[in-house]
Amino acid sequence: MISRVADHCFWLGRYLERVESTARVLYVTQTMAGDVELSPRQCWQPVVIVSGVSEPFAARFGADATGDGELVQRYMTWDEQNPTSIQRSVSAARENARSIREVVSLEAWEALNELHLFLQGPRATAEYDQERFFFYRRVRNAMQLTIGLLRSTMLHDTPLDFIWLGVILERSSQTARLLDVHHHAMTSMELHRVVQAALWLSILRACSGFEPFMKRHQGRVTRDAVAAFLVTEPQFPRSIRYCVHQGYLTLSSIRPPSARDLPGGVALERLRVLDHWLSEVQPAALEQGSIHELLTHVVDETAGTCSDIGRELLGYAA
Amino acid sequence: MQTQSQSQSQGAPLPDHLFSGYRTLEGAYDELLLPDGAPRPEFQAVVKLLSAIAPEELARCQNLAELALLNQGVTFSVYADERGQEKIFPFCLLPRVISARDWDHLDRGLQQRVRALQLFLDDVYGDQRILDSGKVPRELVLGSKHYLPMLRGVRPPGQVRIHIAGIDLIRDPAGTFRVLEDNLRTPSGVSYVVENRLVSKRVLPQAVDQAKIHRVDHYPPRLAETLRSVSPRDPDQSVVVVLTPGPFNSAYFEHSFLARTMGLELVQAADLFVDQDEVFLRTTRGPRRVDVIYRRTDEAFIDPEVFRPDSLLGVRGLIRAYVKGNVTLANAPGNGVADDKAIYAFVPDMIRFYLSEEPLLEQVPTYVCAREDDRRHVVDHLGELVVKAVDEAGGYGMLMGPQSTQAQRDEFRKRIEAEPRKYIAQPRVELSTCPTWDPKAGRAVARRVDLRPYILTSREGPWVLPGGLTRVALVEGSYVVNSSQGGGSKDTWVQKPLP
Numbered sequence: 159m160i161s162r163v164a165d166h167c168f169w170l171g172r173y174l175e176r177v178e179s180t181a182r183v184l185y186v187t188q189t190m191a192g193d194v195e196l197s198p199r200q201c202w203q204p205v206v207i208v209s210g211v212s213e214p215f216a217a218r219f220g221a222d223a224t225g226d227g228e229l230v231q232r233y234m235t236w237d238e239q240n241p242t243s244i245q246r247s248v249s250a251a252r253e254n255a256r257s258i259r260e261v262v263s264l265e266a267w268e269a270l271n272e273l274h275l276f277l278q279g280p281r282a283t284a285e286y287d288q289e290r291f292f293f294y295r296r297v298r299n300a301m302q303l304t305i306g307l308l309r310s311t312m313l314h315d316t317p318l319d320f321i322w323l324g325v326i327l328e329r330s331s332q333t334a335r336l337l338d339v340h341h342h343a344m345t346s347m348e349l350h351r352v353v354q355a356a357l358w359l360s361i362l363r364a365c366s367g368f369e370p371f372m373k374r375h376q377g378r379v380t381r382d383a384v385a386a387f388l389v390t391e392p393q394f395p396r397s398i399r400y401c402v403h404q405g406y407l408t409l410s411s412i413r414p415p416s417a418r419d420l421p422g423g424v425a426l427e428r429l430r431v432l433d434h435w436l437s438e439v440q441p442a443a444l445e446q447g448s449i450h451e452l453l454t455h456v457v458d459e460t461a462g463t464c465s466d467i468g469r470e471l472l473g474y475a476a
Numbered sequence: 477m478q479t480q481s482q483s484q485s486q487g488a489p490l491p492d493h494l495f496s497g498y499r500t501l502e503g504a505y506d507e508l509l510l511p512d513g514a515p516r517p518e519f520q521a522v523v524k525l526l527s528a529i530a531p532e533e534l535a536r537c538q539n540l541a542e543l544a545l546l547n548q549g550v551t552f553s554v555y556a557d558e559r560g561q562e563k564i565f566p567f568c569l570l571p572r573v574i575s576a577r578d579w580d581h582l583d584r585g586l587q588q589r590v591r592a593l594q595l596f597l598d599d600v601y602g603d604q605r606i607l608d609s610g611k612v613p614r615e616l617v618l619g620s621k622h623y624l625p626m627l628r629g630v631r632p633p634g635q636v637r638i639h640i641a642g643i644d645l646i647r648d649p650a651g652t653f654r655v656l657e658d659n660l661r662t663p664s665g666v667s668y669v670v671e672n673r674l675v676s677k678r679v680l681p682q683a684v685d686q687a688k689i690h691r692v693d694h695y696p697p698r699l700a701e702t703l704r705s706v707s708p709r710d711p712d713q714s715v716v717v718v719l720t721p722g723p724f725n726s727a728y729f730e731h732s733f734l735a736r737t738m739g740l741e742l743v744q745a746a747d748l749f750v751d752q753d754e755v756f757l758r759t760t761r762g763p764r765r766v767d768v769i770y771r772r773t774d775e776a777f778i779d780p781e782v783f784r785p786d787s788l789l790g791v792r793g794l795i796r797a798y799v800k801g802n803v804t805l806a807n808a809p810g811n812g813v814a815d816d817k818a819i820y821a822f823v824p825d826m827i828r829f830y831l832s833e834e835p836l837l838e839q840v841p842t843y844v845c846a847r848e849d850d851r852r853h854v855v856d857h858l859g860e861l862v863v864k865a866v867d868e869a870g871g872y873g874m875l876m877g878p879q880s881t882q883a884q885r886d887e888f889r890k891r892i893e894a895e896p897r898k899y900i901a902q903p904r905v906e907l908s909t910c911p912t913w914d915p916k917a918g919r920a921v922a923r924r925v926d927l928r929p930y931i932l933t934s935r936e937g938p939w940v941l942p943g944g945l946t947r948v949a950l951v952e953g954s955y956v957v958n959s960s961q962g963g964g965s966k967d968t969w970v971q972k973p974l975p
Contacts, residue, residue, distance in 0.1 A: 159759050159760045159761070160741060160743060160747045160757060160758060160759055160760075161747070161758050161759065161760055162744065162746065162747055162758075163741075163742075163747075164760050253723075256549065256723055256728075257722075257723045258732075258742070259549070259728075259729070259732030259733075259735075259736060259742075260718075260732045260733075260735035260736040260740075260741070260742040261742075264548065264736075267548075267549065268547050268548055268549075271547055271548070271549050272547050275546065275547065316760065412760065413760075420761055420762070421760070421761075421762070422760070471760045472760075473758065
């Protein structure tokens with residue numbers, strides 16, 4: 159497969175997952191802000207931190223601006239200067255797809271292009287103003303549809319592997335950052351047990367993990383149980399362990415471990431080590447507050463893997 | 477539309493249908509209707525089918541069709557606009573129909589023309605018999621900026637040079653098709669032919685079905701077969717790619733469309749490299765050899781070693797690999813010398829010279845300013861002629877004599893005197909018209925059209941796609957059909973012969 163095309167595939171996957179995640183987080187936070195005894199700032203600040211844009215946000219709007227939920231939502235949805243906003247990420251996903259139109263199936267392309275055109279038009283702002291929940295839901299659905307169509311209408315070979323690799327690595331770091339930010343915030347706050355439980359449920363919802371979690375824990379919601387679930391549950395498709403393992407399998411099919419003369423060995427080895435390390439993490443070990451170190455390690459290694467992939471397979475300069 | 481067509485009794489006038497009040501244009505041939513509003517005899521059935529569509533229904537379908545094109549990203553980029561701006565190529569649902577008899581004539585005429593042009597190219601890059609014979613002035617050929625002397629003596633793999641031709645035709649007031657120009661380098665537009673049919677079938681399924689027309693969706697597989705057939709190696713083992721300048725090119729949609737529908741890789745120059753006169757693709761698994769390149773990039777940018785040393789675009793060494801016979805380039809480099817607007821004037825002579833046949837297709841009488849007599853006539857009659865720069869395309873660099881101002885004519889007179897080789901002139905030929913949907917008026921109006929059929933040439937010889945791109949000047953009174961200047965397109969329905 160052409161390296162440039164692989165690069166577009168990889169980033170298409172990353173942007174699709176990023177948009178879906180951002181829309182889901184905004185949807186959940188909006189819900190949470192309505193019914194929990196938290197200050198608006200406590201609700202909305204994590205959103206900008208998780209997306210890694212707290213510095214540019216504060217620089218533009220002031221240090222206390224995260225207390226303004228409308229402002230945060232506008233920034234995360236429409237802002238042209240915010241590289242993680244829904245609008246910009248959808249455009250970026252579409253630009254990547256448009257550069258490889260011959261690779262992306264027509265159905266998937268249409269789903270993505272329709273969302274892009276919708277966001278450019280007046281109907282989108284009207285829906286955002288009047289039916290906020292519906293708007294976020296539409297964005298999320300369009301992304302899920304696109305990702306689903308890619309998997310159900312494309313050949314399951316290298317181009318799709320690269321898209322899926324982008325999706326899964328983006329998802330792994332999204333889950334890690336989300337958990338890290340909230341875990342930190344809630345450990346430092348004195349909150350009633352009921353409020354705490356409600357917050358952890360919101361985090362599960364932000365990862366589409368509410369129902370899967372309940373099936374595993376039958377209603378016993380604790381900080382450590384949620385954290386352990388999001389990190390180590392091998393059967394939950396958004397847990398860090400699941401994502402890293404999928405990433406390893408996907409990269410193995412792009413570049414088999416036995417094919418020593420093909421490029422990609424460094425990235426594969428890094429993922430293999432991380433995957434193995436995660437498989438040995440015991441849920442009990444997370445209870446001692448080492449979770450921040452663990453999550454930092456995951457985020458760093460995922461980023462490292464992405465730059466290895468770029469250098470070895472996508473033709474980036476070393 | 478179903479209910480209405482059934483409620484109409486046979487032959488009764490339709491009260492308010494698409495063509496009511498349709499006025500043909502004085503002095504122009506209308507493709508579908510006679511001046512009295514009755515359908516041409518060969519199109520009675522089609523006109524009846526179309527008349528059954530209520531104007532409101534057509535308006536609705538027209539909107540659906542445009543939305544479908546937009547959502548699918550069937551767009552082109554406009555250079556003159558803001559960078560990256562994409563537009564749909566305006567599409568009119570009312571088809572342009574060509575009778576089986578007319579098509580049979582065009583089919584034979586186009587094959588003949590392409591065969592002759594191919595022989596001409598072989599000749600000017602070979603023995604140059606036609607130049608020795610004096611049938612085509614030597615300096616006109618050798619002085620063309622598209623003539624590439626370094627390729628003299630090079631025989632392309634598969635012996636084909638014009639793999640894909642787009643020949644522009646117009647129809648004069650007598651109803652005679654005439655060749656307006658030949659496009660033998662990278663003719664574009666065929667993706668719209670296929671896409672337009674898809675949209676027509678979706679929104680006018682019954683009309684398409686009952687009109688008994690040739691299909692056009694086999695073009696991509698046919699093109700792939702053509703490309704494989706001219707590979708320097710075993711066609712079944714050959715790697716064929718489509719080379720595009722990239723997503724910012726105005727025809728990018730078409731490049732990706734063709735790659736997608738043929739199942740080929742769409743590559744950019746930076747994805748290719750040449751090693752020991754073989755061409756390779758950079759892949760995630762290392763280099764892979766390429767045998768055939770369907771290039772949609774301008775010749776000037778394919779190999780900086782040869783054409784533009786200052787350019788960073790292109791694939792260094794590509795022409796060397798081609799000269800060695802290791803890679804097929806489609807179309808072959810150097811073809812521009814045969815679709816030059818001045819050389820055009822000599823195509824009928826080529827047909828006689830190489831094929832010993834009389835040309836089947838008419839063309840437009842042309843004054844070649846490089847010829848002393850012609851030039852004098854042109855400068856004296858600027859107000860009646862259309863002057864064209866030989867190396868400009870897309871409707872640029874033209875003087876429309878009858879509509880021009882004195883200042884424009886003076887300007888062109890100066891340019892012609894300074895560089896006569898660069899100009900030709902033709903009498904203005906009235907284009908034919910075709911009923912075209914006017915959303916403001918809510919009915920069909922007469923608008924001017926042209927036609928670009930596509931001809932594929934494989935090792936076995938030429939084949940004409942039964943259809944083509946009908947471009948339409950959407951603006952009232954306009955003659956300009958180019959997409960970059962307010963033109964649109966129509967589906968072209970070629971009728972099958974009666975059984």
